[in-house]
Amino acid sequence: MSAPHSPAGPEACDVREALDLVTDKWSLYIVSNLSAGPRRFNELRRAVNGITQRMLTLSLRNLERDGIVARTVHEVMPPRVSYRLTPLGAGLLEAAAPLIAWSAGHVSDITAARARYDVG
Amino acid sequence: MSAPHSPAGPEACDVREALDLVTDKWSLYIVSNLSAGPRRFNELRRAVNGITQRMLTLSLRNLERDGIVARTVHEVMPPRVSYRLTPLGAGLLEAAAPLIAWSAGHVSDITAARARYDVG
């Protein structure tokens, strides 16, 4: 099909691209769990509520690919791999912090709104 | 329940709940398009790059249900329906603004990081 007709401004596409970074289930959650410093794979797995091994691996790979997270392998036995935020990732976390805080603070408002909507 | 090494205390579940608000493809995009004031259905459709009629309807219903967006029907012919942010929605937009701005401003960084990753 024809490319999205958005000559209206270069920002439109950027915003869509940008929001895709946030549109996946785990990335922001993982990033926020790396705020306190480097974490090993299984530390993250325990910290990130409900994530599977597979999804943690995939999410970390994507974050690494995007330059958000850095992966370090320590060549010892047993294997030791740690993950930490890059400067880019730290910037993302900083930018996301208000949204995360707001969301956490307004879950009850939204739950209430839903209840009202579903009744009336 | 706060483990000493984990930032995930009782807030953990809330954060997951909260991030689910952001985890869908269109909501933040729509909300950001309502920042300048009320919009009619097809205005939004044109503004929100690439959205289908179905997904716009579904997304607006969810946002209305969550108390983020208010829907007003003007009983005229042809039908006229407008959508605007509620105070809650305005708060969400305010909280999301830094993330949206950051994302839009760092798309190129991320694209570059991907290119580097894919080569090496």
Add this chain to the structure above:
DNA sequence: CGGTATCCAGCGGGATACTG
């Protein structure tokens, strides 16, 4: 420990057609 590989269910979401 830190992954891959494989299988598969669910649903997000696009295309299309119809309606008040």
Add this chain to the structure above:
DNA sequence: CAGTATCCCGCTGGATACCG
């Protein structure tokens, strides 16, 4: 104009098993 209804494909992501 502002939706509903229907069909269906593909990707997300969960469960499980295996590997260096």
